[in-house]
Amino acid sequence: MTRVCAPHHDIFTRISFDGHLYGYVRGPSAFSSAKTLQKLKNPPAAPLLCPLRSSAASAPSPMGSSTAGSSLTHLQLRFVCKSSSMVHGHRPGTVSLPPAPCGTRRIFASSAASLPDDDGRKKSMKARALELNRVLDESAYEPSAKDMHSLPKPLSSADYTNLISDGPRLRVAYQGVPGAYSEAAAEKAYPNCEPVPCEQFDTAFESVERWLVDRAVLPIENSLGGSIHRNYDLLLRHNLHIVGEVKLAVRHCLLANHGLKVEDLTRVLSHPQALAQCEHTLTKLGLVRESVDDTAGAAQHVAFHKLKDTGAVASTTAAKIYNLNILAEDIQDDSDNVTRFLMLAREPIIPGTERPFKTSIVFSLEEGPGVLFKALAVFALRQINLTKVSSLLFKCMHVFSTLNDLVYMLVQIESRPLRRRNLRLSDDNNNGTPRFFDYLFYVDFEASMADKNAQNALGHLNEFATFLRVLGSYPVDTSMI
Numbered sequence: 001m002t003r004v005c006a007p008h009h010d011i012f013t014r015i016s017f018d019g020h021l022y023g024y025v026r027g028p029s030a031f032s033s034a035k036t037l038q039k040l041k042n043p044p045a046a047p048l049l050c051p052l053r054s055s056a057a058s059a060p061s062p063m064g065s066s067t068a069g070s071s072l073t074h075l076q077l078r079f080v081c082k083s084s085s086m087v088h089g090h091r092p093g094t095v096s097l098p099p100a101p102c103g104t105r106r107i108f109a110s111s112a113a114s115l116p117d118d119d120g121r122k123k124s125m126k127a128r129a130l131e132l133n134r135v136l137d138e139s140a141y142e143p144s145a146k147d148m149h150s151l152p153k154p155l156s157s158a159d160y161t162n163l164i165s166d167g168p169r170l171r172v173a174y175q176g177v178p179g180a181y182s183e184a185a186a187e188k189a190y191p192n193c194e195p196v197p198c199e200q201f202d203t204a205f206e207s208v209e210r211w212l213v214d215r216a217v218l219p220i221e222n223s224l225g226g227s228i229h230r231n232y233d234l235l236l237r238h239n240l241h242i243v244g245e246v247k248l249a250v251r252h253c254l255l256a257n258h259g260l261k262v263e264d265l266t267r268v269l270s271h272p273q274a275l276a277q278c279e280h281t282l283t284k285l286g287l288v289r290e291s292v293d294d295t296a297g298a299a300q301h302v303a304f305h306k307l308k309d310t311g312a313v314a315s316t317t318a319a320k321i322y323n324l325n326i327l328a329e330d331i332q333d334d335s336d337n338v339t340r341f342l343m344l345a346r347e348p349i350i351p352g353t354e355r356p357f358k359t360s361i362v363f364s365l366e367e368g369p370g371v372l373f374k375a376l377a378v379f380a381l382r383q384i385n386l387t388k389v390s391s392l393l394f395k396c397m398h399v400f401s402t403l404n405d406l407v408y409m410l411v412q413i414e415s416r417p418l419r420r421r422n423l424r425l426s427d428d429n430n431n432g433t434p435r436f437f438d439y440l441f442y443v444d445f446e447a448s449m450a451d452k453n454a455q456n457a458l459g460h461l462n463e464f465a466t467f468l469r470v471l472g473s474y475p476v477d478t479s480m481i
């Protein structure tokens with residue numbers, strides 16, 4: 001590896017008004033330089049946005065991450081400074097980058113831009129820096145299919161060491177890539193936030209716990225597809241608090257590359273929930289379904305590989321970002337397709353009573369006839385409405401050590417967030433062998449923990465529950481979906 005001060009790379013940096021250090025890396029091997037920056041143990045800054053503009057695209061891997069391309073000529077990274085001293089101390093020799101062909105220059109503008117005009121040399125550097133900043137400002141970010149690799153790369157566990165959260169905008173983790181419904185939910189929950197894509201749900205949870213982002217917004221249930229069990233598991237496994245909910249009307253489209261017709265397609269890619277939500281339509285079209293991590297990732301894959309026989313079920317936003325054609329709109333089986341997302345934070349909010357609140361709890365019970373009836377009665381007795389009751393079956397009582405072994409079974413009782421009917425219970429007639437198992441019951445009830453009635457109900461439940469945890473008490477999303 002060569003030091004950055006070797007005459008191989010153009011590196012421009014600047015300090016933005018929001019305290020971030022923005023960086024440009026230029027050069028034929030700029031992409032691999034960026035990758036190296038990301039991998040460094042002690043980088044001066046953490047690249048957040050991967051290549052912004054390039055004259056030749058490097059190939060995104062099937063589900064979003066990018067691979068190095070030797071023909072990149074122009075690339076922008078966004079850096080987040082680790083400390084103010086980094087801004088002022090950012091100088092040649094601090095960053096190691098792989099060698100690149102000679103003939104390019106390097107410029108360190110940010111430190112000069114932030115220095116007082118105390119001598120002529122610094123003055124000219126400062127002028128240069130300001131000029132650079134002006135040029136950088138003029139190159140606005142307009143993602144298109146041509147530079148889709150420029151979109152934020154989803155966080156994976158490996159990225160943790162490089163991410164620092166010090167900007168004034170709230171950073172909100174979501175699972176998926178840009179154009180995913182979860183990104184729209186994050187923006188609805190926290191307008192003006194900076195959505196941070198994460199590869200997996202676990203990554204989103206962990207990035208909040210490690211202070212890399214401020215919040216996470218994750219799907220928990222859908223009116224057609226039901227509960228997202230993975231996130232119920234993660235709610236128990238992690239110690240985050242539910243601080244809000246947001247409901248999003250999910251309207252799926254069938255996307256394909258330009259020039260294709262529905263008849264040309266034999267296969268369709270999407271998130272399993274999205275495929276389930278379009279079950280009837282896709283069956284009617286005779287398309288083979290294939291599950292991927294998220295809807296927008298499916299669109300990205302179809303676009304990047306220019307697939308001729310495969311479409312994607314995703315949003316209109318994903319169609320725009322990845323430059324796909326919309327073959328059919330509103331293909332979900334129910335026009336009232338709503339997904340409920342949870343807003344998660346490290347600290348709980350102080351529950352109030354000035355507006356409608358909801359409280360989410362999880363508990364387990366001793367086995368025995370009528371125990372669930374008894375548990376639900378603590379709410380019924382106090383006229384507290386339940387908006388969700390679901391149960392997960394797990395193998396043994398040691399909740400925290402054995403969640404890996406959690407066996408998801410059909411829920412005994414299930415309700416879904418329907419717009420007009422808040423509670424829908426149905427038996428699954430599961431005559432298996434439940435007596436060998438314990439259940440975790442997840443209940444949402446319409447009351448605030450600041451409400452004495454709710455406190456009494458939970459006190460009552462706690463008398464006989466073998467485990468009880470309040471996951472959060474938060475305002476109900478009453479917005480029009």
Ligand SMILES: O=C(O)C(=O)C[C@]1(C(=O)O)C=C[C@@H](O)C=C1
Pocket residue numbers: 175176179180181182183219222228250271273274293294295296339
């Ligand atoms: O794949 C996406 O776009 C997501 O945001 C995930 C997800 C989900 O997990 O349910 C979110 C909303 C829709 O219900 C479909 C998929």
